[in-house]
Amino acid sequence: xxxxxxxxxxxxxxxxxxxxxxxxxxxxxxxxxxxxxxxxxxxxxxxxxxxxxxxxxxxxxxxxxxxxxxxxxxxxxxxxxxxxxxxxxxxxxxxxxxxxxxxxxxxxxxxxxxxxxxxxxxxxxxxxxxxxxxxxxxxxxxxxxxxxxxxxxxxxxxxxxxxxxxxxxxxxxxxxxxxxxxxxxxxxxxxxxxxxxxxxxxxxxxxxxxxxxxxxxxxxxxxxxxxxxxxxxxxxxxxxxxxxxxxxxxxxxxxxxxxxxxxxxxxxxxxxxxxxxxxxxxxxxxxxxxxxxxxxxxxxxxxxxxxxxxxxxxxxxxxxxxxxxxxxxxxxxxxx
Amino acid sequence: xxxxxxxxxxxxxxxxxxxxxxxxxxxxxxxxxxxxxxxxxxxxxxxxxxxxxxxxxxxxxxxxxxxxxxxxxxxxxxxxxxxxxxxxxxxxxxxxxxxxxxxxxxxxxxxxxxxxxxxxxxxxxxxxxxxxxxxxxxxxxxxxxxxxxxxxxxxxxxxxxxxxxxxxxxxxxxxxxxxxxxxxxxxxxxxxxxxxxxxxxxxxxxxxxxxxxxxxxxxxxxxxxxxxxxxxxxxxxxxxxxxxxxxxxxxxxxxxxxxxxxxxxxxxxxxxxxxxxxxxxxxxxxxxxxxxxxxxxxxxxxxxxxxxxxxxxxxxxxxxxxxxxxxxxxxxxxxx
Numbered sequence: 001x002x003x004x005x006x007x008x009x010x011x012x013x014x015x016x017x018x019x020x021x022x023x024x025x026x027x028x029x030x031x032x033x034x035x036x037x038x039x040x041x042x043x044x045x046x047x048x049x050x051x052x053x054x055x056x057x058x059x060x061x062x063x064x065x066x067x068x069x070x071x072x073x074x075x076x077x078x079x080x081x082x083x084x085x086x087x088x089x090x091x092x093x094x095x096x097x098x099x100x101x102x103x104x105x106x107x108x109x110x111x112x113x114x115x116x117x118x119x120x121x122x123x124x125x126x127x128x129x130x131x132x133x134x135x136x137x138x139x140x141x142x143x144x145x146x147x148x149x150x151x152x153x154x155x156x157x158x159x160x161x162x163x164x165x166x167x168x169x170x171x172x173x174x175x176x177x178x179x180x181x182x183x184x185x186x187x188x189x190x191x192x193x194x195x196x197x198x199x200x201x202x203x204x205x206x207x208x209x210x211x212x213x214x215x216x217x218x219x220x221x222x223x224x225x226x227x228x229x230x231x232x233x234x235x236x237x238x239x240x241x242x243x244x245x246x247x248x249x250x251x252x253x254x255x256x257x258x259x260x261x262x263x264x265x266x267x268x269x270x271x272x273x274x275x276x277x278x279x280x281x282x283x284x285x286x287x288x289x290x291x292x293x294x295x296x297x298x299x300x301x302x303x304x305x306x307x308x309x310x311x312x313x314x315x316x317x318x319x320x321x322x323x324x325x326x327x328x329x330x331x332x333x334x335x336x
Numbered sequence: 337x338x339x340x341x342x343x344x345x346x347x348x349x350x351x352x353x354x355x356x357x358x359x360x361x362x363x364x365x366x367x368x369x370x371x372x373x374x375x376x377x378x379x380x381x382x383x384x385x386x387x388x389x390x391x392x393x394x395x396x397x398x399x400x401x402x403x404x405x406x407x408x409x410x411x412x413x414x415x416x417x418x419x420x421x422x423x424x425x426x427x428x429x430x431x432x433x434x435x436x437x438x439x440x441x442x443x444x445x446x447x448x449x450x451x452x453x454x455x456x457x458x459x460x461x462x463x464x465x466x467x468x469x470x471x472x473x474x475x476x477x478x479x480x481x482x483x484x485x486x487x488x489x490x491x492x493x494x495x496x497x498x499x500x501x502x503x504x505x506x507x508x509x510x511x512x513x514x515x516x517x518x519x520x521x522x523x524x525x526x527x528x529x530x531x532x533x534x535x536x537x538x539x540x541x542x543x544x545x546x547x548x549x550x551x552x553x554x555x556x557x558x559x560x561x562x563x564x565x566x567x568x569x570x571x572x573x574x575x576x577x578x579x580x581x582x583x584x585x586x587x588x589x590x591x592x593x594x595x596x597x598x599x600x601x602x603x604x605x606x607x608x609x610x611x612x613x614x615x616x617x618x619x620x621x622x623x624x625x626x627x628x629x630x631x632x633x634x635x636x637x638x639x640x641x642x643x644x645x646x647x648x649x650x651x652x653x654x655x656x657x658x659x660x661x662x663x664x665x666x667x668x669x670x671x672x
Contacts (some may be wrong), residue, residue: 061433089444099399107447
C-alpha cells in the first residue's frame with residue numbers, strides 16, 4: 001500500500017515489466033489515457049461500453065442493427081501502431097452529403113462487422129488491420145441501452161439523451177441502469193480482469209462511459225475478485241448535468257453505488273490548479289474543477305493519489321496522457 | 337507482325353521480361369484482365385474512366401462533389417496484394433440503412449479524398465494502402481460526364497442513363513462525347529502510354545467504359561504516337577442497347593470513329609462457341625455472342641487474334657483472366 005502520495009510518486013516505485021493493464025470506460029477520456037499507456041506496456045486490454053446511441057454511432061446502430069462503433073473505434077485508434085496516414089483516414093469525418101459528420105472509422109467497423117461472423121470478431125479483425133498494441137473488447141456484445149433515473153423521478157432511456165433531458169428538467173442523475181438489465185459480459189473481458197496487474201476505471205464521463213461497464217453483471221464482481229489494484233481516475237472538471245457540482249468523493253460514491261461493493265483502491269485526482277483562462281472556458285457551460293474532499297474518504301480504504309496531471313499544451317483542462325499513464329503504471333502492486 | 341493466329345499462339349512468342357503494359361477502360365471487364373495480368377508483369381498502368389455517374393459512385397459524386405470512385409476502386413482491388421480479409425472488406429457492400437448497396441471501397445476512396453490534397457493523390461494513397469501492384473490512374477481529374485447521341489437524334493446526358501434511354505426509345509447509340517468536351521488528361525497517363533510496351537483497350541463496355549477514355553483529348557493521340565502495339569479486346573457478348581447486334585468490326589469501328597485515327601493494331605476475339613445454357617441466360621436480355629466478321633477487317637491493318645478466352649468455371653460467358661492475360665502479354669513487340 002502507498003502511504004504517502006507525493007509529487008514524485010512515480011519515481012519512488014519500481015515498475016513491473018510489461019504489466020497487464022485493464023482499462024475500463026469509453027469516450028475520448030479513455031483514448032487519451034491509452035495513447036500514453038501503450039508506450040509503457042504492450043499488455044493493455046481496453047474494456048469499452050457499448051451503450052452509446054448518439055451521433056454517428058447511433059445512426060449506424062439504428063440503421064444497421066450493429067453495436068455502436070464509436071467508443072471502440074476511438075480506443076483502437078489510440079492503440080494503433082499503423083502509419084499516420086491510415087490513422088488520419090480512420091479519424092476522418094465526412095464533411096458533405098448524407099454521411100456528413102460520420103466517422104470513416106465507424107464505417108470501417110460497420111463494414112468489418114458485415115463480413116465477420118460477429119461483432120467481437122469484427123473488432124478483433126479491425127484491431128489487426130490497425131496493428132493495435134493490446135486488445136480492445138466490448139464489455140458485452142448484447143444490444144443494450146442505458147437508462148437514467150433523475151433525482152426528480154423522471155426516467156430517461158438512451159445514453160445520448162440523458163444529459164440533455166437532465167438539463168431540460170433541471171434535474172440530476174440519481175442512478176443508471178441497463179435495458180435490458182441482464183446482459184452477458186464478454187468472457188475475454190472477465191478473463192482480462194482476472195489476470196490483470198492493474199485495473200483502471202476512466203478517465204471519462206462518469207455515468208455514460210464508466211458506469212455502463214460496471215452495470216454489466218459479472219464485471220464489478222470480477223474487478224472485486226481480481227488481485228490487481230483498482231484505480232479510479234477522477235475527472236478534472238465536472239460535466240454539466242451529468243456530474244454538476246460533484247466532488248471527487250461524489251464521483252467515487254456513484255461508482256460504488258453502481259457496483260454493489262467497494263471495488264476502488266485508489267482514486268487519482270489532479271493537484272494542479274486550473275488557470276483562469278481555462279476556468280472561464282468551462283464556467284460558461286456550468287463546468288468547474290472537481291473538488292477533492294479528502295475528509296470524506298477517511299472512512300474508506302481508498303488512497304487518494306494527487307498529482308499534476310494537466311496537459312499544459314492543451315487549451316482545455318485535459319489529462320496529460322504521459323503524466324497520467326506514468327502515475328498509473330506505477331501502481332502495479334497486488335491489493336488487499 | 338503476327339501472321340498466323342493459332343491456338344498455341346502464346347507459346348510461339350518470346351515474352352519480354354516485365355513489359356510495361358497500359359490498360360485502358362473501366363468497369364468489371366478491366367478488373368478481370370488485371371487480375372491475370374498482375375501475375376505476368378509488375379509494370380501495369382490502368383487508365384480508368386471517370387465519367388460514371390450511376391450507383392454508389394453516382395451518389396458519392398453528387399453528394400460529395402468527388403470523382404466517381406467505383407471503376408478506380410475495382411482496378412485497385414484487382415491489382416491489390418493486400419491480405420484477402422482486407423480485399424473482402426474493400427469489396428463489401430452495405431446491406432442495410434441509407435448506405436445499402438454502397439461499396440465500402442468507394443467510401444474508403446471518398447475518405448482518402450477528404451484527407452488528400454486532390455483526387456489523384458487519394459488514388460495514389462489508397463493504392464499504397466492496398467499494396468497495388470502497378471498503378472491506377474484516372475484518365476482525367478476534371479469533372480466530366482458522358483453524353484450519347486442516339487440514332488434517333490436524341491441526346492442523353494449521363495453515362496448511367498444511356499442504355500436505359502436507348503432501351504426506352506428503342507434506339508441505338510450513334511456517338512458519344514464528353515461534357516465539357518475539353519478536359520485535361522492526367523500527364524502521368526500520357527507518359528505511361530508513351531513509355532508502354534503494350535497498350536490494351538478493354539475488355540469492357542464499349543461506349544461507357546472504353547470510349548470515354550478515348551474522348552479525352554490527347555489520349556488517342558498518345559496511343560497513336562506510342563511505339564507500343566495497341567490491342568482492342570473485343571467483348572464476347574453484345575450488350576443490349578449499348579452494342580446490340582454489333583459485330584467485332586462494329587466494335588472496332590466505333591473505337592476508331594471516336595479516336596479520329598486508327599489506333600488499333602490487334603483485335604482479340606474469342607474463338608470458343610458459347611454453349612446453349614450460357615446463350616439462353618443472355619438471350620433473355622437481348623445479348624448474343626459477338627460475330628467475328630473477318631472480311632470487314634481486310635481493308636484495315638488490324639490483325640485478328642482469335643483464341644479460346646472463355647472461363648469454363650464461370651456460369652456466364654466471361655473472359656478467363658489467365659488465358660486473356662497470357663495472350664495479351666505475348667504481343668509485346670513494337671508496332672508499325
